[in-house]
Amino acid sequence: MHTRVQVAVRIRPAREQQPLTSSASTSPTSRARRGSGNSQAGNGSRPSSAASNYSSLGGGAGRLINAESANTIRVVSKSESMLQQPGTFLGAGAANNPDRLARYQYDHVFNESAQQDAIYSSAIQPIVESFLSGFNCTIFAYGQTGSGKTYTMGTEAMSSEEDSAGIIPRALKDIFASLNGKTYEANLSMIEIYNEDIYDLLRPASSGSGSSSPSPASRNLLTLREDSAGIAKVVGAVETIVSSSEECLALLQRGLATRSTGMTAMNQRSSRSHAIVTLSLIQHLDNSTVATCLSSRFHFVDLAGSERVNKSATTGDRRREGISINQGLLALGQVIHALSEPATGQQGTQQPQHVPYRESKLTRVLQSALGGNSRTLMVTCISADDSDYSESVSSLRYAARARAIRNSAVANIQIDPAVDQVAVALAKENAELKALVAQLQAQGALGAVKPDTADSAKTRETVVPARVRLEDTFFADYERLCDRVSKFRSHLGAVRASVQTPVTAWGS
Numbered sequence: 324m325h326t327r328v329q330v331a332v333r334i335r336p337a338r339e340q341q342p343l344t345s346s347a348s349t350s351p352t353s354r355a356r357r358g359s360g361n362s363q364a365g366n367g368s369r370p371s372s373a374a375s376n377y378s379s380l381g382g383g384a385g386r387l388i389n390a391e392s393a394n395t396i397r398v399v400s401k402s403e404s405m406l407q408q409p410g411t412f413l414g415a416g417a418a419n420n421p422d423r424l425a426r427y428q429y430d431h432v433f434n435e436s437a438q439q440d441a442i443y444s445s446a447i448q449p450i451v452e453s454f455l456s457g458f459n460c461t462i463f464a465y466g467q468t469g470s471g472k473t474y475t476m477g478t479e480a481m482s483s484e485e486d487s488a489g490i491i492p493r494a495l496k497d498i499f500a501s502l503n504g505k506t507y508e509a510n511l512s513m514i515e516i517y518n519e520d521i522y523d524l525l526r527p528a529s530s531g532s533g534s535s536s537p538s539p540a541s542r543n544l545l546t547l548r549e550d551s552a553g554i555a556k557v558v559g560a561v562e563t564i565v566s567s568s569e570e571c572l573a574l575l576q577r578g579l580a581t582r583s584t585g586m587t588a589m590n591q592r593s594s595r596s597h598a599i600v601t602l603s604l605i606q607h608l609d610n611s612t613v614a615t616c617l618s619s620r621f622h623f624v625d626l627a628g629s630e631r632v633n634k635s636a637t638t639g640d641r642r643r644e645g646i647s648i649n650q651g652l653l654a655l656g657q658v659i660h661a662l663s664e665p666a667t668g669q670q671g672t673q674q675p676q677h678v679p680y681r682e683s684k685l686t687r688v689l690q691s692a693l694g695g696n697s698r699t700l701m702v703t704c705i706s707a708d709d710s711d712y713s714e715s716v717s718s719l720r721y722a723a724r725a726r727a728i729r730n731s732a733v734a735n736i737q738i739d740p741a742v743d744q745v746a747v748a749l750a751k752e753n754a755e756l757k758a759l760v761a762q763l764q765a766q767g768a769l770g771a772v773k774p775d776t777a778d779s780a781k782t783r784e785t786v787v788p789a790r791v792r793l794e795d796t797f798f799a800d801y802e803r804l805c806d807r808v809s810k811f812r813s814h815l816g817a818v819r820a821s822v823q824t825p826v827t828a829w830g831s
């Protein structure tokens with residue numbers, strides 16, 4: 324079933340303070356480890372209660388970028404060329420657009436006063452329902468550095484109780500509440516892509532544990548391998564069995580402590596890596612005749628933010644990280660671009676476009692989320708400050724393009740492995756019966772009885788009743804097999820029908 328990638332845009336509250344003027348370029352915290360929420364006092368430090376440092380006013384009449392409705396963002400263009408860009412629907416171009424306005428439309432737009440719970444209930448809950456119905460799902464946060472991706476995803480602090488809790492803790496809480504009383508297996512993993520290397524955040528570094536900042540060489544490097552369908556999979560990440568949201572949050576908290584972060588002029592604790600949290604779930608469905616199971620994967624992706632080297636005032640490691648981050652995001656932009664615009668052939672026919680997934684680890688890992696078997700939501704975080712105008716407009720354009728991507732998401736229904744064994748046994752039995760029938764036919768026991776041989780009377784006496792008995796057994800087994808197969812088919816059909824359209828709001 325084709326589903327469109329959904330896009331939500333969140334405008335972060337205005338920063339009350341100017342971008343950090345700390346000497347990020349001269350004394351960066353070298354690959355700082357994210358703490359457990361402690362914030363240092365003083366100029367430029369991360370607020371202990373983040374919301375308290377930001378204006379909660381929605382909208383800003385004099386600003387160039389504003390949320391106009393629950394689906395629309397209005398941008399006053401600074402240049403003529405901007406009005407010609409995809410995603411604008413005034414369309415008539417600058418000459419007919421004296422107000423120089425562009426409007427971008429999305430599935431959800433949240434202004435700066437939007438709270439975490441409102442974002443969760445309108446944009447995220449439908450995806451959680453899809454996941455529980457057997458669909459692979461991905462939510463990824465995109466945007467410039469400091470625009471609020473980590474805050475929105477909830478990879479800042481792992482608690483599902485606080486008002487400021489983000490998407491991940493809230494989703495985990497809902498998922499495990501829904502699974503209560505069901506038979507399932509759930510596994511959690513957490514990785515990061517840092518400078519084009521993939522690390523396991525749930526496996527402690529193999530050496531140097533005394534150091535506050537393990538060197539990349541001591542950490543567990545993971546590899547990517549393509550499956551038979553050409554989809555890259557991360558190999559070797561620790562998958563921990565989990566049975567409650569509290570367990571997941573404790574694990575994620577541990578993983579976050581080793582995520583690569585660092586201070587830049589734009590963000591006191593800037594994520595220097597793309598973090599991917601994956602929850603894999605197998606739900607066993609109850610059925611008296613044939614058991615099936617739903618298997619689904621939920622990827623939560625907190626991307627590192629794009630940054631302008633001059634603005635983020637980075638040097639050394641921070642600068643190298645920034646370049647690597649930008650390269651990964653550039654590749655992501657190219658993939659979004661290719662998927663949103665199918666190439667047109669010579670006769671005007673649409674042709675499959677080459678999609679450059681292989682350009683970066685990030686795009687390889689996100690391959691199935693973009694154009695594959697997944698229900699995907701891109702949460703684009705922007706700042707409406709005029710000083711962030713060009714970065715925000717660029718994010719808005721990417722977001723508008725991403726909305727054109729069509730995925731083919733299907734509910735992953737499988738025969739329970741235990742039922743598979745029954746099916747194998749029945750197939751074996753069937754094959755044995757067929758062989759027996761063939762053997763008897765070859766001996767003439769099941770064919771027409773040959774007339775008037777010397778032993779014909781004896782043959783009729785002994786073979787015919789045996790044949791009847793064998794036929795009875797064979798047909799009884801055969802009917803039993805057919806009955807089980809037909810029950811299984813109708814059950815599978817019913818399960819498919821019930822999970823194909825669980826979310827009415829999903830784009831198609």
Ligand SMILES: Nc1ncnc2c1ncn2[C@@H]1O[C@H](COP(=O)(O)OP(=O)(O)OP(=O)(O)O)[C@@H](O)[C@H]1O
Binds near residue numbers: 369470473626
């Ligand atoms: N909607 C919001 N309400 C309150 N505080 C916010 C909001 N969005 C972001 N913040 C605060 O702004 C700061 C920067 O946000 P955050 O770290 O989430 O940005 P980011 O996009 O993840 O940046 P980077 O890409 O550099 O990691 C944090 O202190 C965060 O708590």
